[in-house]
Amino acid sequence: MTAIEMNNISKQYGKSRAVENFNLSIDKAQICGLIGPNGAGKTTIMKIIAGIMFQSGGELRLFESDKLDEQRNRMSFMIEAPIIDNGLIAYDNLAYIRYLRGYPSVKRIDEVLDIVGLTNAGKKKARNFSLGMKQRLGIGMALLAKPEVLVLDEPVNGLDPEGIVEVRYLLKRLAEEQDVTILISSHFLSELSELCTDYAIINHGRLIESFTSEELAAKCRSRICLKTTDINQTAALLEDKLSLINFKVMNGEEIHIFEQLDRIEAISKAVYDSGILITKLCTEGQNLEEYYLGKVGDSNE
Secondary structure: OEEEEEEEEEEEEOOEEEEEEEEEEEEOOOEEEEEOOOOOOHHHHHHHHHOOOOOOEEEEEEOOEOOHHHHHOOEEEEOOOOOOOOOOEHHHHHHHHHHHHOOOOOHHHHHHHHHOOOHHHOOOEHHHOOHHHHHHHHHHHHHOOOOOEEEEEOOOOOOOHHHHHHHHHHHHHHHHHHOOEEEEEOOOHHHHHHHOOEEEEEEOOEEEEEEEHHHHHHHHOOEEEEEEOOHHHHHHHHHHHHOOOOEEEEOOOEEEEOOOOOOHHHHHHHHHHOOOOEEEEEEEOOOHHHHHHHHHHHHHO
16 A cells, blocks of 8 residues: 655745655555755655645645545654643653544553653653653654654654664564554664665755665665776676676676675786776775765756
């Protein structure tokens, strides 16, 4: 089942477009990382999904339905910052959410406090919480009603490294064990790379690229990049002389070699001895952050 589907979504403020012809599809139990610089349109996308604002054009469907208000009851949101009553303790903030959402079991409050590590917050009022504690409480408020979809805007902001890892494992468990669908934005791209099953890069309100974690691994894995004056002859030489099989000819112009990465000197010598001129020979590899920066840089040219 498709949990969230956005087709050609646009949002216009006067003559300025915050989002333009944006497309996104997230299936059940996927964790999709929405990546982009400040002002790219990430929060606007999330607010449209939440019904906080309405799109200027395009179609939004939730759980394959256009009855959006009804379907949003199956979802929870934490956008921009948790909406916390600073005069209440953590337990009472969650009790208020339980009342608003009509969740039947009062025991769920203690369960959530334990999940987000606020069991020992006691009678400390939220105004005295650290930023990290407020983020934990916000995540707990989103989790209380056991939603089928979570939309989280910068949920690990203010958390220490241990807290970030705990949130990662929590979200993974929700997706893997309870089939919860998650749309998450974060500036911690290294953390998203450990968490997400899918990614969408947005800049200037436009979708730059979307891909799965498997596709990202294929794009970013380490390789030897080889260009010569005769690509076809070089490919044959790699197979016949060096017994290499795990390589790919890219657009007939460059060879990417994904095995024996420590044999770059042997590859160079074999190509040179054959009389073929090498025009490029190096090792390359990217992580999510480097790949993202390359894409955003391309879109800003």
